[in-house]
Amino acid sequence: MRRILAILMENEPGSLSRIVGLFSQRAFNIESLTVAPTDDASLSRMTIATKGDDKVLEQIVKQVNKLIDVIKITDITDRKHLERELLLIKVAAMSDKSRTEVKRITDIFRGAIVDIGKQIYTIQLTGDADKINAFIETLKNETEIVESVRSGSVGIARGEKALRI
Amino acid sequence: MTTELFTGAEMVVKSLSALNVKYIFGYPGGSVLDIYDAIFQQDEIEHILVRHEQAATHMADGYARATGEVGVVLATSGPGATNCVTGIATAYMDSIPMVVLSGQVATSLIGNDAFQETDIVGCTRPIIKHSFNCRSLADIPDAISKAFYIASTGRPGPVVVELPKDILVPQNKGTFSINTDVKMRSYNPNIKGHPKQIKKAVSTIKSAKRLVIYSGGGIVLSDASHLLTELVETLKAPITNTLMGLGGISGTHDNFIGMLGMHGSLEANKAMANADVILALGARFDDRVTNNVEKFCPNATIIHVDIDPTSISKTINAHIPVVGLVDVVIKQMLDELNSTGFTPDESVLAPWWQQINLWRNVKSFSYKQDKNEKIKPQRVVEAMYKITNGEAYMASDVGQHQMFAAQYYPFKKPRQWINSGGAGTMGFGLPAAMGVKLAFPDKHVICITGDGSIQMNIQELSTCMQYNLPVVIVALNNRSLGMVRQWQDMVYDGRHASSYMESLPDFTKLAESYGHVGIKIDTLSELDSKLEEAFSIKDRLVFVDVLVDEKEHVYPMHIRTGAIDDMWLSKGVKA
Numbered sequence: 038m039r040r041i042l043a044i045l046m047e048n049e050p051g052s053l054s055r056i057v058g059l060f061s062q063r064a065f066n067i068e069s070l071t072v073a074p075t076d077d078a079s080l081s082r083m084t085i086a087t088k089g090d091d092k093v094l095e096q097i098v099k100q101v102n103k104l105i106d107v108i109k110i111t112d113i114t115d116r117k118h119l120e121r122e123l124l125l126i127k128v129a130a131m132s133d134k135s136r137t138e139v140k141r142i143t144d145i146f147r148g149a150i151v152d153i154g155k156q157i158y159t160i161q162l163t164g165d166a167d168k169i170n171a172f173i174e175t176l177k178n179e180t181e182i183v184e185s186v187r188s189g190s191v192g193i194a195r196g197e198k199a200l201r202i
Numbered sequence: 203m204t205t206e207l208f209t210g211a212e213m214v215v216k217s218l219s220a221l222n223v224k225y226i227f228g229y230p231g232g233s234v235l236d237i238y239d240a241i242f243q244q245d246e247i248e249h250i251l252v253r254h255e256q257a258a259t260h261m262a263d264g265y266a267r268a269t270g271e272v273g274v275v276l277a278t279s280g281p282g283a284t285n286c287v288t289g290i291a292t293a294y295m296d297s298i299p300m301v302v303l304s305g306q307v308a309t310s311l312i313g314n315d316a317f318q319e320t321d322i323v324g325c326t327r328p329i330i331k332h333s334f335n336c337r338s339l340a341d342i343p344d345a346i347s348k349a350f351y352i353a354s355t356g357r358p359g360p361v362v363v364e365l366p367k368d369i370l371v372p373q374n375k376g377t378f379s380i381n382t383d384v385k386m387r388s389y390n391p392n393i394k395g396h397p398k399q400i401k402k403a404v405s406t407i408k409s410a411k412r413l414v415i416y417s418g419g420g421i422v423l424s425d426a427s428h429l430l431t432e433l434v435e436t437l438k439a440p441i442t443n444t445l446m447g448l449g450g451i452s453g454t455h456d457n458f459i460g461m462l463g464m465h466g467s468l469e470a471n472k473a474m475a476n477a478d479v480i481l482a483l484g485a486r487f488d489d490r491v492t493n494n495v496e497k498f499c500p501n502a503t504i505i506h507v508d509i510d511p512t513s514i515s516k517t518i519n520a521h522i523p524v525v526g527l528v529d530v531v532i533k534q535m536l537d538e539l540n541s542t543g544f545t546p547d548e549s550v551l552a553p554w555w556q557q558i559n560l561w562r563n564v565k566s567f568s569y570k571q572d573k574n575e576k577i578k579p580q581r582v583v584e585a586m587y588k589i590t591n592g593e594a595y596m597a598s599d600v601g602q603h604q605m606f607a608a609q610y611y612p613f614k615k616p617r618q619w620i621n622s623g624g625a626g627t628m629g630f631g632l633p634a635a636m637g638v639k640l641a642f643p644d645k646h647v648i649c650i651t652g653d654g655s656i657q658m659n660i661q662e663l664s665t666c667m668q669y670n671l672p673v674v675i676v677a678l679n680n681r682s683l684g685m686v687r688q689w690q691d692m693v694y695d696g697r698h699a700s701s702y703m704e705s706l707p708d709f710t711k712l713a714e715s716y717g718h719v720g721i722k723i724d725t726l727s728e729l730d731s732k733l734e735e736a737f738s739i740k741d742r743l744v745f746v747d748v749l750v751d752e753k754e755h756v757y758p759m760h761i762r763t764g765a766i767d768d769m770w771l772s773k774g775v776k777a
Contacts, residue, residue: 047388050335055327062328092515099512105332105352108388202387 039068040094040114041192044083045200047106048074052081055104065089065097069122069189080108080202084191086166109200117195120165123188124172125151129181130158138179146172157183166190207375210339211236214303214365217346219246220380223274225265225640226250226303227258231278232318233305236370250640250669253661255282257633259289260659263298264597264637267620270425272299272354273637279305279367280318284325288627290360291329295624296446297423299358301349302326308368309337323364331359339369343380351384356391357510358423391509395526395534403481403505403522404538410479410503412554413439416462419446419623420484420508422616426529427451430483433532436539438546440558442470444485445608446623453612454592459558460567463491464760465605468566468769468777471758473558474499475767482506484528487518488624497765507531566758566771567609576751577726579603579678583610585730586648586676589737594646595620595638597673599631599655602684605756607650629658635673636666646674646737653679653703663716666743674736675745677709680752688755692770693762713745724749 046052053072060067068086075082087097094112101110130136130153139158143150148162162172169187176182194200208216214237218226226249230238241249252258255277262273273293277283283304293300307316323333332352334345342365349361368374407413415437421430427450434441434457442462443450451458460467462474474480480502485491487506492498495517506513506520507528514523524531569580583606586594592614598604598621613619620638622630635649649656656677666673678684686701710720719742723732729748736744758769758777769777 051323051333054324058327096512096516103510103512105386105389 039086039088040112041118041120041190042085042087042098042101043111043113043192043194043200044085044101044107045075045109045202046081046083046104047108048079048081049106052106055106056083056085056101059100059104063096063100065093069187071189071191082200084189086190108202111194111200113192113194116198118192119195120190120192121163122166122169122190124162124169124185125159126162126173126176126185127157127159127183128176129156129183131156135180139176142172142175142179146175148172205377208378209236209240209372209375210342210365210370211240213339213342213376213378214346214370215240215244215247216378217343217380218274219244220382221272221347221350223247223272226274226276227252227262227265227637228276229255229258229278229282231282231305233279233307233367234276234303234365234370236367236372237276237303237305237365249276250665252633252665254659255285256289256629257659257662257665259286259300259302260292260627260630260633261637261640262300263289263293263630264620264634265641266293266298266300266637267634268595268617268638269641270617272301272350275300275302277302277304278318279307279322280320282318283322284320287325287329288629290326290362292622292625292627292630293360294329294331296419296622297358298360299353300360301346301353302360302362304362304364306364306366309366310368312366323362326362329360330362331357333362333364335364336366336369339374339376342369343378347380347382348384348386351386352389356389392525393527393530395507395524395531397534399522399524400531400534400538403524404535404542406479406503406505406522407437407481407535408544411550412476412478413437413481414473414477414479415439415441415481415483416444416474416485417441417447417450417483418444418485420528421447421450424484424527424529425616426484426532427616429529429532429536431455433536436536436544436546438551440473440555442466442473444488444491444623445621447485448608448619449613449616452614454614458612459562461608462766463488464493465609465756465758468564468758468767468771469558469561471767471769472561474502475765476557477502479503479505482508482520483532484508486513486516489517491766492517493760493766493768494763499766564771564777566769566777569754571726573726575726577723577729577748579606579680579750579754580610581726582676582678582729582733582748582750583607583650585733587611589734590646590648594618594648595635595642596648596650597621597631597635597638599649599651600626600628601652601655602680602688602754602756603650603652603655603678606678628655631655632659632662632673632675635675636662636671639671639673640669649673649675651675651677652684653677653681653706653709654683656709660712663713663718663743663745667717672739672741672743675713675743676736677745677747678750679706679709679747680750680754681706682752684752685756687752691755709745709747713743718743718745720745720747722747722749
């Protein structure tokens with residue numbers, strides 16, 4: 038099943054390659070991976086969305102933890118958590134009808150049209166992977182998708198619990 | 203007051219000195235010439251010049267395995283560094299503490315495909331415990347100090363330190379200080395086993411009817427041999443060792459039932475298959491141990507003690523996992539046994555030992571040697587055992603000879619048996635033996651090898667001459683790649699694809715040309731006397747070329763896809 042892993046690691050050159058290399062070396066799946074420095078610039082926070090059975094997941098968590106640069110890893114899937122992804126998508130907006138419809142759909146999904154060209158709308162949307170998939174599917178029925186980019190999921194546990202050193 | 207300034211190269215040497223390094227194994231080249239110049243101007247650390255960088259890694263590895271210290275390698279950038287890759291992988295697979303200092307092109311050239319540039323940190327990423335890219339003078343002492351700490355603690359392993367040329371040169375100087383008391387927020391290996399898990403494990407052991415202790419290389423690495431022996435004697439339990447764990451308990455101990463696994467003893471594999479509790483200590487259920495995991499010991503409760511959590515429940519699910527240093531955990535178990543008043547129940551032990559002795563009586567390590575036949579390889583190993591009283595260090599190459607040595611030379615102590623178990627690296631034996639000999643010049647050090655393996659690092663005969671390393675090389679020469687040939691006999695209907703060596707040199711003459719002694723043995727009647735002669739020569743390297751029966755197979759042997767105790771006992775005979 039799909040799991041969301043939150044990783045806190047040293048912000049060192051090569052840290053990312055160690056994680057990515059580990060996943061490829063051991064044939065683990067990566068659906069998406071996002072990484073950036075945290076409020077403490079010496080640390081990087083990574084979110085990995087992956088798939089696997091319990092045995093594989095156990096190995097992923099242990100193997101990632103074994104990397105010297107990794108400080109903490111937690112699987113936040115089963116606890117209350119927030120998951121967000123950012124979508125930027127360019128769609129054809131040729132006719133009045135399609136512009137109106139695209140605007141309506143965007144409003145319903147609480148997205149925002151952030152740029153317009155002569156015949157193009159660029160829309161921004163945040164949400165979990167399901168919501169973004171649903172939005173893209175809905176747009177597809179209405180107009181042509183010209184280009185899209187997704188950030189991959191970032192995740193954080195709800196409430197008091199925090200992943201820090 | 204003026205502060206003394208040092209070059210990066212000097213800092214490398216000073217750092218190694220501060221960490222009590224005695225030997226560096228290496229080969230010079232453009233990017234590390236400054237380090238060589240710094241080594242030349244001091245006499246605390248001796249540099250051993252090999253003939254190929256792969257041998258430097260194996261030599262450092264052999265030294266580390268025999269002494270427990272960190273083996274240190276120095277290689278230049280590009281091909282020098284890539285030649286180390288096999289040796290690094292070998293050390294990684296067997297958890298050997300090693301630090302590899304690799305040169306690199308100047309930082310301004312990195313990424314430009316400069317002369318002798320290779321991304322060695324990238325190349326070695328899957329086969330190291332960690333690596334460091336030094337990019338300034340100030341990085342050097344810290345990286346080396348951390349490299350040693352990481353290599354030697356927790357589950358040991360190789361660490362690569364990349365040193366670009368421009369931070370080593372005389373034009374660049376800085377102040378030197380090193381902190382050898384390393385603390386890292388991201389790396390804190392477990393030491394003690396969780397008390398709850400210890401209690402659980404001990405109570406399971408106490409109620410066991412058919413307990414087997416299965417111990418591996420972790421016992422050797424953590425010098426837990428005495429504690430293990432105490433535990434075995436307290437429990438009066440049978441114990442089997444993995445290939446890496448041999449010597450963890452004396453091979454002559456009454457409770458030792460032999461090596462287990464693919465070429466293990468029948469009694470060891472049978473005991474495992476019939477156990478109700480398996481206590482795994484510093485072993486990792488390697489596929490050469492388990493055979494088919496689906497059929498692995500279905501009735502056993504498995505207690506798995508390992509320093510590395512990833513080893514636990516990786517291939518075989520552990521019912522009671524214990525993460526910790528194996529010596530510390532055994533001590534905790536002994537304390538728990540003592541404090542809860544344990545005495546072994548003879549009425550439970552007797553039938554179990556009776557059963558084991560029935561399996562023992564099959565004598566699965568046996569062979570037939572007729573007087574007029576070619577020499578059997580097993581017979582050579584037995585002869586060596588007698589001559590050296592079972593006390594020699596034995597470094598092995600990889601193949602049939604390795605298995606015969608493991609089966610027919612019961613090692614009395616840990617660190618006596620030096621072999622590439624996980625990686626199975628041919629060419630390991632000679633340089634590893636050299637590393638051992640360097641550490642223990644007064645001990646018998648044997649390199650057991652074959653006509654295939656020895657040729658993978660035979661150039662080191664020259665290094666042996668230069669540094670006076672009189673190891674005894676015993677080649678079980680069967681004019682073929684024996685283990686490959688055995689598989690071809692058993693699995694490929696005897697089609698011997700590329701398993702012949704039809705252009706072998708005369709190894710004795712080859713050894714002589716390097717300045718060593720060569721002894722050839724090709725009849726049984728002269729085997730013992732000539733071997734004795736070889737071992738009586740203490741001050742020169744002796745290459746003993748023993749022509750053995752090329753048709754001999756290693757038995758017992760796992761039947762593929764079977765359970766751990768599904769074995770061939772000899773050609774066509776199943777257990």
